Amino acid sequence: MQEMILVIEDEPEIADLLALYLENAGYPVRRAETAAQALAVLEREHIGLVLLDIMLPDTDGFTLCRKIRERWLFPVIMLTARTADTDKITGLTVGADDYITKPFNPLEVLARVRTQLRRCSSYNTGCQRAAYEEGGLYICRETHRCELFGKALALTPIEFSILWYLCERHGQVVSSEELFEAVWGEKFLDSNNTVMAHIARLREKMGEQPRKPKFIKTVWGVGYTIGT
Ligand code: CA
Numbered sequence: 001m002q003e004m005i006l007v008i009e010d011e012p013e014i015a016d017l018l019a020l021y022l023e024n025a026g027y028p029v030r031r032a033e034t035a036a037q038a039l040a041v042l043e044r045e046h047i048g049l050v051l052l053d054i055m056l057p058d059t060d061g062f063t064l065c066r067k068i069r070e071r072w073l074f075p076v077i078m079l080t081a082r083t084a085d086t087d088k089i090t091g092l093t094v095g096a097d098d099y100i101t102k103p104f105n106p107l108e109v110l111a112r113v114r115t116q117l118r119r120c121s122s123y124n125t126g127c128q129r130a131a132y133e134e135g136g137l138y139i140c141r142e143t144h145r146c147e148l149f150g151k152a153l154a155l156t157p158i159e160f161s162i163l164w165y166l167c168e169r170h171g172q173v174v175s176s177e178e179l180f181e182a183v184w185g186e187k188f189l190d191s192n193n194t195v196m197a198h199i200a201r202l203r204e205k206m207g208e209q210p211r212k213p214k215f216i217k218t219v220w221g222v223g224y225t226i227g228t
Helices: 011-024 033-045 061-071 085-093 106-123 157-168 177-185 194-205
Strands: 004-008 031-033 047-053 076-080 099-103 131-134 137-140 144-148 216-220 223-226
Touching: 004 011, 004 033, 011 031, 011 106, 031 033, 033 047, 033 061, 047 061, 047 099, 047 106, 061 076, 061 085, 061 131, 076 106, 099 106, 131 157, 137 157, 157 177, 157 194, 157 223, 177 194, 194 216
Parallel strands: 004 031, 004 047, 047 076, 076 099
Antiparallel strands: 131 137, 137 144, 216 223
16 A cells, blocks of 8 residues: 655646646545645545645645644655745755755656655654644654643653554554553563553553543453544
């Protein structure tokens, strides 16, 4: 399965052209004409790369790029009609990975897309989300910061990893076995209560009511889940 690409571009001819070439190359494409639409798509879909036009009707691409970077780490390639070097520098400082000047050759765009996706998959963490936020819980992998209703939570590295792992699998049920093997990197044994003990400690730090936890929920006989 190829990564899904989001084309953020308000000029229909350019968006059509990009979508045509990307789809022919096998990439599923989503389109947005404004920053607001783009953010809505990003929330909903699992996007692997963004092509971002600088001149958008509701905001500029630099501001949008900065917003994207607060939460996601997939590659961003900026598109612009302007050729000034300052645009390129600004684009890179707000977190873009590459830069293409209009008018462009669609085959070149495709080549750059492939390069970025390859770079991303070879680091394998590169395309994942940088931070997660829901219902008052904020967790950022980049800064290793976790907040609950704006107050920092002092988590151990293990607790942080457990919470991050569950957040990344938002809505899915994760078994103790999977959690243990992912976080500790060791084979899980049946009699192992380590995960349960750490979850209990984590819930305590989050001020959860033991019988009615709001964040990390127990699915009896199956495992743990966040976000359902
Ligand atoms: Ca435009």
